[in-house]
Amino acid sequence: MYSLFLECPEQDAELLSSELWEEGASGIQEESLPGSRCQLRAWFDDPTGLMQRFAPFQPRLEVDEDVDWEQASRQAWQPFEIGDRLYLAPEWDEDPTPRGRMRLTIHPGQALGTGDHPATQLCLEALEKHLPHSAVVLDVGAGTGILMAGAALLGARHVAGCDIEYESIAVAYRNLLTDGLPPHVFAGSTRAVRSQSVDLVVANINAVTHETLASEYARVSRRWLVLSGFPDRHAARVRAALKRHGFEVVETIEKNEWVCLVLWNEENS
Incomplete structure (x- = not known):
């Protein structure tokens, strides 16, 4: 070896x-x-x-x-807390979940999205603070499905996810099934999603892709966006792209040079 x-x-x-x-x-x-x-x-x-x-x-x-x-x-994968309510632990961990927290199982493996990256943690923190009660959520670029699982734990009524990489969707499907959650995932883009069909879109992808998908976010989401996956130097361009489609930033969360934007579209409310 x-x-x-x-x-x-x-x-x-x-x-x-x-x-x-x-x-x-x-x-x-x-x-x-x-x-x-x-x-x-x-x-x-x-x-x-x-x-x-x-x-x-x-x-x-x-x-x-x-x-x-x-x-x-x-x-190398030790349990850790996120926000006020979540406790992320690898699938082999047998320690009890701390009182007052919900256990979110992570599946370290070959796809991105294990919860270790600051951008993933920021998305989970934003969902904890801003996810509407019984919301319908779409995870764009679902990866391993960790944000889908987090949204479900935090009270979403229905969670779906899409990713253009079939391998990622296969991993997400397996992880969600293992966690006892409905694996509502598909390989493809937001073009397959009905207009104004979700309350919140969460996407942990790069700034260029956020800019490209800005009009799709506005078409699909009735109200909320939680966007991360980019450093602070790219935040202004993401804000500007979404502002052109009616979204205003209600909170910016930062961690280790990474940024998560929480946006609201009053016109769609």
Whole structure:
């Protein structure tokens, strides 16, 4: 077994982890470094080509003949609290849920959206504060389904999700079933969703995609948007794109240079 060590900015860690999984990593461990950077340690059976493939990330390779990669990877995923009501715990964790909190199971694996990224945490915090009672929710770019599961726990009446990546939808479907939640997911875009059919759209994707989908958000959502997945330097462009379609920002939440915008469309209310 071989360990590949990489360094990257904190905001790039989730995407880089996904690339490591695609290259055949058996497990991944993340460690924070000073200066908003992090180190990723990934285990491989065959290191051929890895140093060249990840050359921009200061790669370092070590031989680990007796490493229990599964245990090491599990130790990197510890339960943690989000907001005032949620408790995120990996699927193998057996510790009791703290009193007054709801357990949201996370499924670390090959798709993005495990709850570890600040943008995901911001979306969950925003849903806790702004999700209307018995709302109909659409998660655009559903990933692993974690935001769908969070919305369901927080009181949504109906939650659906879409993603243009079939592999992500397959993961979300499996995770939601495992958690005992209805897996209302489909591979495709918001064009398949009826106009004014949801109360709140949540989307954790990049700023360019938010700009592209602004008119679709306005068509689909009756009232609310919760948008994240971009750093603060891109927040103004997302605000401007949604303002052109009648949405006003009611709250901006920030964490580690990442931003979540909560928007309301009075014209649709």
